[in-house]
Amino acid sequence: MQDRERTWLLKCAERLNPRNEFPVHVRRLLHELSIPLKKVTPGKRGKALAELHKLGPGEYRIELVRESLSPRPLSARERFTLAHELGHVLLDHRFNWRPTTEREYHRGERLCNVFAAKLLVPDSALQDLEPGGPDEGLNVLRTVTRRCRISLEVAARRLVEVFPILVYLEGTEVRTKADQDAFEIAWSAAATQELGLARHRRIRETHAVGRLLLGRTDRGGPDALPQSVEAIAIARSSRGRKLVCMKRAAEERPAIREQVI
Helix, strand or coil: CCCHHHHHHHHHHHHCCCCCCCCCCHHHHHHHCCCCEEEECCCCCCCCCEEEEEEECCEEEEEEECCCCCCCCCCHHHHHHHHHHHHHHHHHHHHCCCCCCHHHHHHHHHHHHHHHHHHHCCHHHCCCCCCCCHHHHHHHHHHHHHHHCCCHHHHHHHHHHHCCCEEEEEEEEEECCCCCEEEEEEEEECCCHHHHCCCCCEEECCCHHHHHHCCCCCCCCCCCCCCCEEEEEEEECCCCCEEEEEEECCCCCCHHHHHEC
16 A cells, blocks of 8 residues: 555655755745744753644644754754654644554654655755765765765665665674674664664674674675675774675675574
8 A cells, every 4th residue: 555644745855845955954944834943951851852842723833952052053963853843744734643553653753754864865965976886885975964964874764765775884893791792783774674684783793794894704705795795895983883885786685684683
């Protein structure tokens, strides 16, 4: 069955940026849509970065939580959060979206994430960046983050939509409770169920990719990669984590899933 909400939101993202400009001016867009943005201090609001308030039929306000209310540019995270909240506005206004189950709530969150990524990274920001391999894939990833003023994760998720041969992930080395070395994934982005690499999961060194990520083997060895992966590039992100780009093999077999713990 066609996902009408997703399809409609993606069309909205295109209509809200008819010139395919980037980076998108999020505050100006909210102003044009008559959605006031109010900055507030954390107080007792918990960990939420922003809150959406419905003031009446067709009337909304977004509150952005900031440690300091002094004027400064929006961060990549704040830009995405505001775009995400705009997705909630559109869902409510068009579909009267009222999740009654946890499953519906999480589906709404995923829909708004997809909308935010499409809005902040229009296709025009990707059209001249087709990477030929993983090393180029990492360079392209950084280019998109700069062009669109977004995070690595958001850029990666848009890139794999347009270039499904790529898989991205970021993470760090950890010790498990069983005193084993593993690679813990902070986020992953791939076109098909993310190859089983869910958030906060770990890959052991018993898997070929795990051995590479943990520095246990040279990527040039004959058994360095699983059949599902043709090539891999590893670099350091600005946060000191390992940033990885993989190119899928022509006949992909997502064997990574078997070794995730």
